[in-house]
Amino acid sequence: MDAASVWDGPAETGFDAIGTRNSILATVPTSLAEAVHIAREHLADLDRAVSRFRDDSEVSRLARLAATADAWCFGSPLLVDHLDAARHAARLSEGLVDFTVGSAVIASGYDADLALVRARTTWVPSGPAPRVPGWRRVERAGARRIAVPAGTVLDFGATAKAHAADTIARLLASRLDGGFLVNLGGDIATAGPAPEGGWRVGVEAADGTVRQVVAVAGQGVATSSTRLRRWATRTGEAHHIVDPRTGRTAAATWTQVTCIAATALEANTGSTAAVVLGEDAPDWLSARRVAARLDRPDGDVVFTPGWPVPVPDTERAPA
Amino acid sequence: MSTSALTKTRVVLSALMATATVATTGIVTSLALARSEQDADAAVVTDQAAGTTGATADAPSTHTASPTFAPTPKAKSTSGTTHTKTKGS
Numbered sequence: 320m321d322a323a324s325v326w327d328g329p330a331e332t333g334f335d336a337i338g339t340r341n342s343i344l345a346t347v348p349t350s351l352a353e354a355v356h357i358a359r360e361h362l363a364d365l366d367r368a369v370s371r372f373r374d375d376s377e378v379s380r381l382a383r384l385a386a387t388a389d390a391w392c393f394g395s396p397l398l399v400d401h402l403d404a405a406r407h408a409a410r411l412s413e414g415l416v417d418f419t420v421g422s423a424v425i426a427s428g429y430d431a432d433l434a435l436v437r438a439r440t441t442w443v444p445s446g447p448a449p450r451v452p453g454w455r456r457v458e459r460a461g462a463r464r465i466a467v468p469a470g471t472v473l474d475f476g477a478t479a480k481a482h483a484a485d486t487i488a489r490l491l492a493s494r495l496d497g498g499f500l501v502n503l504g505g506d507i508a509t510a511g512p513a514p515e516g517g518w519r520v521g522v523e524a525a526d527g528t529v530r531q532v533v534a535v536a537g538q539g540v541a542t543s544s545t546r547l548r549r550w551a552t553r554t555g556e557a558h559h560i561v562d563p564r565t566g567r568t569a570a571a572t573w574t575q576v577t578c579i580a581a582t583a584l585e586a587n588t589g590s591t592a593a594v595v596l597g598e599d600a601p602d603w604l605s606a607r608r609v610a611a612r613l614d615r616p617d618g619d620v621v622f623t624p625g626w627p628v629p630v631p632d633t634e635r636a637p638a
Numbered sequence: 639m640s641t642s643a644l645t646k647t648r649v650v651l652s653a654l655m656a657t658a659t660v661a662t663t664g665i666v667t668s669l670a671l672a673r674s675e676q677d678a679d680a681a682v683v684t685d686q687a688a689g690t691t692g693a694t695a696d697a698p699s700t701h702t703a704s705p706t707f708a709p710t711p712k713a714k715s716t717s718g719t720t721h722t723k724t725k726g727s
Contacts, residue, residue, distance in 0.1 A: 329721060344721055384688055392688035410705050480727060505725040514721070517713075521720035529723065534714040544726020575726045581708035587727075589707065607707050627715035 329500070329514055336362040337480065338372070338432060339504030343487075346514055347497030354491045354499060361490070362503075365483050368398040369475045371421060372432050381465070382421065382472040391466040399463055401475050404482040408588040409454040415592040417563035419457060421472025422449040427557045427568050433548055448566030476559065481541055481587035484508035507540040508583040522577050522612060530620075531612065531629045539583030543590035545571035560594045571616065572597035579610045579626070 330348035332355045334341055343358055345351040370376040377398045384390035394402065405418035426449050429436055449470070457473070458466040467473070480503040488510035491499040498511030500518045509518055517534030524530050525546035533540070548559040562569040578589035589609040593600035601621050604611045610625035622628070 328719075331722070339727070342722060381688065384690055388690040390688065390690045407705065411707060500722060502722045502724075504727045505723070506727060507722065507724055516716065519716055519718065519721045521723040523723040523725040525726065529720060532716050532718065532720055534716045536711070538710050538713060540713075540724045542724045542726045547726040577724055579710060579713045581710045585707050608709070609707050610710065610713065625710075625712055627713050630715050630717045 329498075329518075334359065337366050337370070337483075337503070339480070341504060342502045343491075344500040344502070344518070345491075345495075345497050346499075346512060347495070350491070350495040350497050350499075354495055357490060357494070358487045358501065361487050362483065364397055365401075365479065368395055369401050369473075369479050371425075371472070371474060371476075378473045378475070381467065385467050385469055385471050388469050389466065390469070390471075391464060393463045394465045396463070399459065399465070400486075401479055401482060402457070402459060402465060402473075404584055405473075405475055405478045406454065406457075406459075408478045408584060408591075411585065411588050412592040414454065414563060415595045416477050416588050417451060417454045418473055418475055418478065419452040419454050419467075419471055420561045420563050420566075421474035422470060423451055423561045423563075423566040424474055424476070424559065425472060426566070427561060428552055429548075429557075429559050437551075451561075451563045451566050453563070477587060477591045478584060480504050481506040481508070481539070481583035484583040485539060505542050506583045506587055507535075509535060509537055509539070513537070524614070525574065530614070533579065533627050535579060538579050538581065539586040540577065540579050541583055541587035541590050542575050542577040543587065543594045544575040545569070545594060546574050560591060562595045564595075569595045570597050573600070574614045574616050576600065576614070577612045578604070585609075 329344040329346050330351045331342055331344045332351055334355060336359060343351065343354050345354055366373065368377050371378055373379060377394060381390060381392050384392065408416045409418065452468050452471045456468050457471065484501045484503045484506050485508040488499050488501040488508035492511035498513050500507060500509045507520060513536035517536040519532050519534050520540050521529035522531045522533065522542065525544060543560060545558045545560065549556050557568045558571065560569045561567065573594060576590040576593040578586040580586035580589055589604055589611060593604055593611060593613060596603050600613060601623055605623045608625060609623065611623040612626050613621040
C-alpha cells in the first residue's frame, strides 16, 4: 500500500510565523509549495507593519510618536488595509472589538512576546486601567494618512491573523490551482474548491482535546480563548482579551468561543466580542445570526442558532 | 519712441511674460509632482512621513450605519479525522 492510498486528503504544510503556528492545506498537492511561499512573504510583510513586539514595525513607530502628543503617519498599504479591517470589526461589534486597546493590554502585562511575559512572575498592574481612546478617534484621511490621539497604541491582535488568513486564502485561490485552507494560529479561512464533504475543522480545547468536528466550505472559523494566552500577575491571572469599556481583562465567563462566519475576520469579531460580553454573548450573537459554540469553565456548552449540532461519535484527539 | 518701436517693445515684453508664465507653470508643476512623489514614497512610518500635531483628533471619523455580519452558509457537524483545528488565540 503506498502513501497516497493511506491518506488522500488535502496536502498540508505547517510553519511558524507572526509568533504562532500556521498551516496551509491545498486540495492540489503541487500547489502547496508555492502557496506556503506566498503566505510566508505576506506574513513577513504583516509583521513589519502591525507587530507590537518589534521596535521597527509601523505600529510601534506610530505608538512612539503618539506617546506624548497627537500623531500621524503615512501608513503602508498593508497597514491601511489592516486598519480598515479592524474598523470593520469595530463597527460590526459596536465597539466591543476595539483596536485602540494597546495601552490597556500593555498595562495588563502583555507588553512583549508571550513567552517573555509568562517567564516574568512579578508583574504588578499599576494604578487605574488606562483609558481606551476608542476606535472612532483614529482618523484615516486620503489613501494613507493615519492620525491617532496622544497615548494611542494600535493593537490588531483581534483581527490581524484572521484578516491575513482571509487575504492569503483569496490570494492563493486566485493564483494557484485548487482550493485552500489557511490556518493562522487557529483563525481559519477557506477559498476555492473544498475537498469532498468540506474542510473538517476540529474545535480544540485548551487541553488539546477536540470537542467537535465541523465541515466548512467557503466560511471562516475562529476561536477566542481565555485559557491559552494567560500569564500570572501579583493580582491574579490575566489573559489577552481586554474589555474596551473598562480597560481591564475581560471576565472569563467562557473558556472559549468558536464562531463560523463568512470570513475569518467576522468569525473572530464574533468570538472576541462574545468573550468581552460574557453572559450576554449568546443573545448578542443570536441576534446577529452568528453561528457560535460557547464553552463554559464547568464543561457546559451553549450553541447559537445555526451552529451545527454535534454528532455523537465526535473524535477525541490526544493532547 | 515710434509706434513701430513701441509695438516691438510690447511684443518682446509679451514674449518675456509668456516665457515667465511657462516657467512658473513648470515650477508649480514640478513642485506638485515632487509633492506627489513624496506622498507616494511615504508608504511607511518614517521621520519624513509622520509627526505629531497640536491639533487633537477629537472629532469622530465620519462613518456610515453599522454594518451587519454577512450571511453564511450553514456548516455541518461531522466526525472522524480532522484536516485542521481551530483553537483559541
